[in-house]
Amino acid sequence: MNRQTSTEHPLPLAGVTVVAIEQALAAPLCTCRLAEMGARVIKIERPEGDFARGYDAAANGNSSYFLWTNRGKESVVLDFKLADDAALLRRLIAEADIFVQNLAPGALLRAGFDSATLRELHPQLITCDITGYGTGSETSKLKAYDFLVQCESGLVSVSGAPDAPGRIGVSICDIGAGMNATIAVLSALTLRDRTGQGSGVSVSLFDGAADWMTVPYVHERYGKGAPAPQGLKHPSIAPYGAYRTSEGRDTVISIQNDREWGNFCEVFLGNREIASDVRFATNNARVQNRKALDALIGDAFRTRALDEALSLLGDANIAYGQLRQVADMTTHPALRTWSMAADDVELQMVAPPVRAPWDAQRFKPAPKLGEHTARIREEFAAETEEAGA
Structure with a gap:
């Protein structure tokens, strides 16, 4: 019309x-x-x-x-x-x-x-x-x-x-x-x-x-309760969050399955045996032991500069991103x-x-x-x- x-x-x-x-x-x-x-x-x-x-x-x-x-x-x-x-x-x-x-x-x-x-x-x-x-x-x-x-x-x-x-x-x-x-x-x-x-x-x-x-609703109504605010972490997946490099830059990683976790342990943490640690062997275990997990990964990030960390993450085929500001977003490729x-x-x-x-x-x-x-x-x-x- x-x-x-x-x-x-x-x-x-x-x-x-x-x-x-x-x-x-x-x-x-x-x-x-x-x-x-x-x-x-x-x-x-x-x-x-x-x-x-x-x-x-x-x-x-x-x-x-x-x-x-x-x-x-x-x-x-x-x-x-x-x-x-x-x-x-x-x-x-x-x-x-x-x-x-x-x-x-x-x-x-x-x-x-x-x-x-x-x-x-x-x-x-x-x-x-x-x-x-x-x-x-x-x-x-x-x-x-x-x-x-x-x-x-x-x-x-x-x-x-x-x-x-x-x-x-x-x-x-x-x-x-x-x-x-x-x-x-x-x-x-x-x-x-x-x-x-x-x-x-x-x-x-x-x-x-x-x-x-919907997901928090289902957890609250039928599970063990809705997740609390997690900051730069995921309530149901670990490791999934931000870690700081030696120069103070925050890098976010997301590991979605145990195969990726094994690659991360071998390439980034330098020890494949960590992947089979009973505390970290499955996603549910990693979520339950998040404090120990984050301490382990955080130590590994703090010893590396950003470029080295990103290179290793790429070698391990791990999904990652950088915590950017709006000013960074305006020039993002x-x-x-x-x-x-x-x-x-x-x-x-x-x-x-x-x-x-x-x-x-x-x-x-x-x-x-x-x-x-x-x-x-x-x-x-x-x-x-x-x-x-």
């Missing part, structure tokens, strides 16, 4: 129109992914704008959050509580394939733009609602910012260091909800291709976090970036995680607040009857 299609790139969602009433991170990330696949995304903003616009000014005076999750969209300012703006929104939705929203529960129901009503009016429409805790429970009306959901879901309780649980350092519940919403929308599009009917899909931040917590304009300055932004034949190698800019309002109002103006018709 897209009135503006492009033939420059054979994008998978070219011709698809998305209308989004969105803010912050989860819904904007979902619709950003759709825009990267070629969809036309019309972002509805209140007069003061998506509040993520003011989160920071790190990107050449712009919000890093906003530029990341709103590139390639069109921004329209309207207030759907006003009759004329509500009529415009209805016309936009009538032309849309997908409607995405993450307002507070009940906000759109009161205005007559809830998903069920919209799909009744437009059976081919796909609607996606993103909430904090879903609907129908006592938590449904709680405000659900990322860190709060990290705490409510138990993510924080298994993160951080012993006796110092910590917030995961990025907005992972928002990000997860956005990606789950993208999956849901694409699934609904595939179903519509077969049936001609739209679907209503929904995701919540808590559901996504709870899904990631695996990092891919695309250009993006921000106020006439070219920024190098992290490239999309999906590599595809339709990669553009460049991001479209994020819109200024209300940048497309006049054009959208003109394009979707109310149709009037011709005189004498």
Whole structure:
């Protein structure tokens, strides 16, 4: 239903129109992914704008959050509580394939733009609602910012260091909800291709976090209790963690099976017989005797410089990595970036995680607040009857 299609790139969602009433991170990330696949995304903003616009000014005076999750969209300012703006929104939705929203529960129901009503009016429409805790429970009306959901879901309780649980350092519940919403929308599009009917899909931040917590949940409910925060160690696998070299550099190793453990003992520790020590012969034994294991491995690392340690790990075919800072990540050889304009300055932004034949190698800019309002109002103006018709 897209009135503006492009033939420059054979994008998978070219011709698809998305209308989004969105803010912050989860819904904007979902619709950003759709825009990267070629969809036309019309972002509805209140007069003061998506509040993520003011989160920071790190990107050449712009919000890093906003530029990341709103590139390639069109921004329209309207207030759907006003009759004329509500009529415009209805016309936009009538032309849309997908409607995405993450307002507070009940906000759109009161205005007559809830998903069920919209799909009744437009059976081919796909609607996606993103909430904090879903609907129908006592938590449904709680405000659900990322860190709060990290705490409510138990993510924080298994993160951080012993006796110092910590917030995961990025907005992972928002990000997860956005990606789950993208999956849901694409699934609904595939179903519509077969049936001609739209679907209503929904995701919540808590559901996504709870899904990631499945292993601690099973340990707590059916095992011997959920693992406590482990810092730079793995609660179920050993050795799997960080060890410091002679010059104070942290190297992370991961040994997944007893064959790798034997190689590590022979090449790195210089003693194959350690692999058959009853304390360390199996992964379960190594986890139970982690303190003695870490002391043994830590001593071996402290006697070696980083280059020597990495060389030996490579000889033993052991998986390893270095504990890097964000500054190191910006120059990492695996990092891919695309250009993006921000106020006439070219920024190098992290490239999309999906590599595809339709990669553009460049991001479209994020819109200024209300940048497309006049054009959208003109394009979707109310149709009037011709005189004498």
